[in-house]
Amino acid sequence: MARKRKGRAVNGIVLIDKPLGGSSNQILQKVRWIYQAQKAGHTGALDPLATGMLPVCLGEATKFSQFLLDADKEYEVTARLGIRTTTSDADGEVVAEKPVEVSDTDVREACLSFLGESKQIPSMFSALKYQGKPLYFYARQGIEVPREARDITIFALEITRIALPDVDMRVHCSKGTYIRSLVDDIGQKLGCGAYVTRLHRTKVADYPTANMISVDELEAMVDPDPENREFAAIDGLLLPMDTAVKSLPCVDIDTAETHRFQHGQSVTPRSTDELQAGQVYRVYNSDVSPAQFLGVGEGLRAPKDQKPTGDQVFVAPRRTVVYND
Secondary structure (H helix, E strand, O other): OOOOOOOEOOOEEEEEEEOOOOOHHHHHHHHHHHHOEOOEEEOOOOOOOEEEEEEEEEHHHHHHHHHHHOOOEEEEEEEEEOEEEOOOEOOOOEEEEOOOOOOHHHHHHHHHOOOEEEEEOOOOOOOOEEOOEEHHHHHOOOOOOOOOOEEEEEEEEEEEEEEOOEEEEEEEEOOOOOHHHHHHHHHHHHOOOEEEEEEEEEEEOOOOHHHOEOHHHHHHOOOOOHHHOOOHHHHOOOEOHHHHHOOOOEEEEOHHHHHHHHOOOOEOOOOOOOOOOOOEEEEEEOOOOOOEEEEEEEEEEOOOOOOOOOOOEEEEEOOOOOOOO
C-alpha cells in the first residue's frame, strides 16, 4: 500500500522576493512549511548574494517548473571593474587587480558587444553537473573540470549608470545565461577584470514584479502553529499552474477526450486546423466553465495506416507534466 504523502495537496505558484543571503533551497523549504504543502520546487536557483524573483511551485505545479527554467530572465546588476575573483562575485577570493584605465565609451562598447547570440563557458562556481556532482563541488576543492560553452542570447543590455569603477546594467537574457560569467567576460574584454557586487532578478518569463512577496511577509500572514493555521489568505496569492506555460499555444478538448488525455492517451482537439507535429500545447477541457487546465501535450502525427488520413495530428500528453485533477 502506498504511503500517504504528508501535507496539503495545494497547487500553484508563489513569487518569492528572495533576500540577500541564504540559498534558494532554504527559501523553498521555508515556503513549503508555511503552506504545509506536500511538495514544492523552485524554478532556477539564485546565488546567496543574489536577490529578487524566485517562483516557487507547489504541488502539481512542480511538474511545470522546467518551462520556467527555460524562460527568459531579467536582472539588475552592478559590476565593479578592476578586480577579478574566483567566483566572479564578492563571495570569491581576489585573483587579480588592475587599474581601471577605461572611458565611459569603452565601457559602453564592451558591454554592448555582448548583445545577441554568443557562446558562454559556465563558471566553475555554478550548479551545473559534472559526473553527477555540481561544478562548485569541484571548485571548492581547487579542481578544474572541462565545461562546454553553451549557446546564450542577450536580448537587451541597458547601462543605467557609470560611476567608475562601478557600472549598473539591466540585462534581459535567455535561459542558461550566467550573469557572473557575463560580467567577468566584460571585465576581460576591457582588460581590467570585473566582478558582481549586486545582482537582483526582476523578472522570470512574464511574471509581474509587483506580485512578489517576501518570506517574512508570507510568514506573518499565518499562525506560527501549523495546527491552527488558516490558509485562505496565502492560498489567494498563488498563481494558477498554467501561468508557467503561458507562452505555449493552447488547444481545447471535450469531456470525453479529457478522460482519454488524463489516462495517457492521445486526443483530438476541437480544432485541428493549426496543429503541428512536435509543437507543445496547453490543453484545456472547455466543456466546463471556466475551462479546466489539464496539462501539456505534444502534437503527434497519426500513423499513415490510421484512418481517416495520415496527415491528421493528435495531441499526446507528456507523461512528466500531465496534470490529473
